[in-house]
Amino acid sequence: MASYHILRLFSFCFLLFSSASSIERSTSDPSRCNAINSFLPGKVFFQGDGGYNASDESYFFAEARLRPACIVTPTSATDVATTIQVLGGNEQGSSAPLFAIRGGGLLPNIAAANIDGGVTIDLSAMNLTIVNEDKTIASIGSGARWGNVYRTLDAFTLGIVGARIATAGVGGYFVGGGLSFFSPQKGFGCDNLANIEIVLATGEIVNANASSNADLFTALKGGSNNFGVVTRYDVQVFPQGLYWGGAIEYPPSTIVQQLEAFATFKDPRNFDPYAEVELSFFFSGQSYTVANNMFYTLPIVNASALQPFSDIQPQTLNTMRISNTSDFAEEIVAFQPSNPQGFFATTVFRTSLPLIQRIFSLWNDTTPLLQNVTGLLYNLDLQSVPTFIPGNSLGLENAAANGSNHTGSLTICLLSNYWADTADSPTMIFVTQNLLTQMKDAAKEQGLDERWEYLNYASEFQHPIESYGAASQANMRAVSKKYDPNCVFQKQVPGGFKLFTHI
Structure with a gap:
């Protein structure tokens, strides 16, 4: 009934x-x-x-x-x-x-x-x-x-x-x-x-x-x-x-180290409730940049949970400092493009080093297709699914049950893409949709796929509420x-x- x-x-x-x-x-x-x-x-x-x-x-x-x-x-x-x-x-x-x-x-x-x-x-x-x-x-x-x-x-x-x-x-x-x-x-x-x-x-x-x-x-x-x-x-x-945070940028020669550091950070045995990291890879049409936005919400400089990233050399920019939330949130604005065309898409998977290496490789393989896109900023971003707390409609109960209250090793993958000319929009959307499908297939092949999608990052063609x-x-x-x-x-x-x- x-x-x-x-x-x-x-x-x-x-x-x-x-x-x-x-x-x-x-x-x-x-x-x-x-x-x-x-x-x-x-x-x-x-x-x-x-x-x-x-x-x-x-x-x-x-x-x-x-x-x-x-x-x-x-x-x-x-x-x-x-x-x-x-x-x-x-x-x-x-x-x-x-x-x-x-x-x-x-x-x-x-x-x-x-x-x-x-x-x-x-x-x-x-x-x-x-x-x-x-x-x-x-x-x-x-x-x-x-x-x-x-x-x-x-x-x-x-x-x-x-x-x-x-x-x-x-x-x-x-x-x-x-x-x-x-x-x-x-x-x-x-x-x-x-x-x-x-x-x-x-x-x-x-x-x-x-x-x-x-x-x-x-x-x-x-x-x-x-x-x-x-x-x-x-x-x-x-x-x-006040707490410790900021951004570090690195050359592409550090990519292997970055992926290894992220896999180590995401191991549930290394979970630290005060540490938050966004690992990002940027392609501008001609060159690559790697960046970490990192925060440790206590006034501890170079906290051990974040050292796998902060120790990577060389670094081309380092703004890590003790400051407040207003300052950190304003700094992130400074890294955003102005008046762009844009497109987000997302997926979630359980983290392993072979999988995130494959995810990066799939993303990297698409960059030659976008070299002629005007005003391109093509981003791959990896970050953690938050600690699981019951009482919402997000549908993460099963994922949390398979790991722990910090949802195991779940990683959110965000594809955030920006460009200037609407003539390039069909290409950007086509490439990103295909890439997302390949990423999901790669996670499934390794037995690390998750149905869940984060609504605030989801594209129009995705169905985050169904994923709950x-x-x-x-x-x-x-x-x-x-x-x-x-x-x-x-x-x-x-x-x-x-x-x-x-x-």
């Missing part, structure tokens, strides 16, 4: 989604924008307005700069509720207006945070960070960026499990999981949430936490934009002083039916990874 109920729910929302067509359908009816403007004067911008252009041009990736009919800039949860009430209504099918929800707008997936012809809800004005009196919780507007959050918390000598790049937005970070300098010790960002304020499809403003709307609270921790518009996160914070497993999907679909019975966030918010689009 339970399986029959889930099947009915799945079919119901799939039919609603199908009736709304796909992401290509746009709704340019200005009446919705005019209606919202009548309720929120001065907070709705139309094409040609200065505020419209400022919002649209502030997306990190060029392809995210779409042309919505209007951009709504709420300053409170009540403003968001008003907007959703106008957009949600009671309509079904193709007349229902499409909209997008923008937090920081950092991801490259088209329409994940913007939309052509519809309405974009830009939360960037909702950006306050308020620390409670006993300094245990930070309440953060979902439009905030992490650089501002860190500057506020550093002044209190507090830490938080947040993004490692200052320009990343808070909004999408938590509902996708959230990787952090502190993840080896404290898990995903979403594991550190105490409460979520969210506007539902009805326009109702509710709080979701361990004791109120607990099913929604769990679903949101990995469930992306499928349940409503999050307006505030209440996040656990902790005492955190059947139990997690069933729970999230049931939550969607309960809190959004008309499937507003399935059929009217086409961007992102949906619960009911794949049968």
Whole structure:
């Protein structure tokens, strides 16, 4: 009977989604924008307005700069509720207006945070960070960026499990999981949430936490934009002083040593909850660079867990130092390209030296195909899956059971690619898709493959929510039916990874 109920729910929302067509359908009816403007004067911008252009041009990736009919800039949860009430209504099918929800707008997936012809809800004005009196919780507007959050918390000598790049937005970070300098010790960002304020499809403003709307609270921790518009996160914070971190760059002659060091670091017997490493290989079209972003979240210089990397010579750049989270997150921004075309894709596998050597070899074999791509920055990045903490929807229970609470030797492989000319986009996407398939096959051949995909790194052609497993999907679909019975966030918010689009 339970399986029959889930099947009915799945079919119901799939039919609603199908009736709304796909992401290509746009709704340019200005009446919705005019209606919202009548309720929120001065907070709705139309094409040609200065505020419209400022919002649209502030997306990190060029392809995210779409042309919505209007951009709504709420300053409170009540403003968001008003907007959703106008957009949600009671309509079904193709007349229902499409909209997008923008937090920081950092991801490259088209329409994940913007939309052509519809309405974009830009939360960037909702950006306050308020620390409670006993300094245990930070309440953060979902439009905030992490650089501002860190500057506020550093002044209190507090830490938080947040993004490692200052320009990343808070909004999408938590509902996708959230990787952090502190993840080896404290898990995903979403594991550190105490409460979520969210506007539902009805326009109702509710709080979701361990004791109120607990099913929604769990679903949101990995469930992306499928349940409503999050307006505030209440996040656990902790005492955190200065710590050791930075970046080291090396010539390609060190590649063999780098792969050996990473395999040693990922051995579960060497796990150190204060050590975090991102091993990156960059190809610019003509030359290679190897880099490590490394952090040890205690004020210990050259901690032993990171010495396999810090001892590698020669080094062409070394910024390792004792500093704070604001400084480290701002430094990472400096290494990012400006105004790029972009494409992310990801996979996860269990680490062994032969496998990561094979992964690197496969990536390296593709570089000759991209030598003529304008403005190329072609990246292979290896990093750890965070410590496993129960209570989210990410579906890592099985992976953790096979290893330990730090998910054994699981490695996230990120392919992050940037280029300048849209004429090169088909080549970049084709090469990356094929490479990802080869990497997955290599892991499977060695018996080290994992089904799981990290949502915040996943490409549009990937299915991270499906990778969470059947139990997690069933729970999230049931939550969607309960809190959004008309499937507003399935059929009217086409961007992102949906619960009911794949049968």
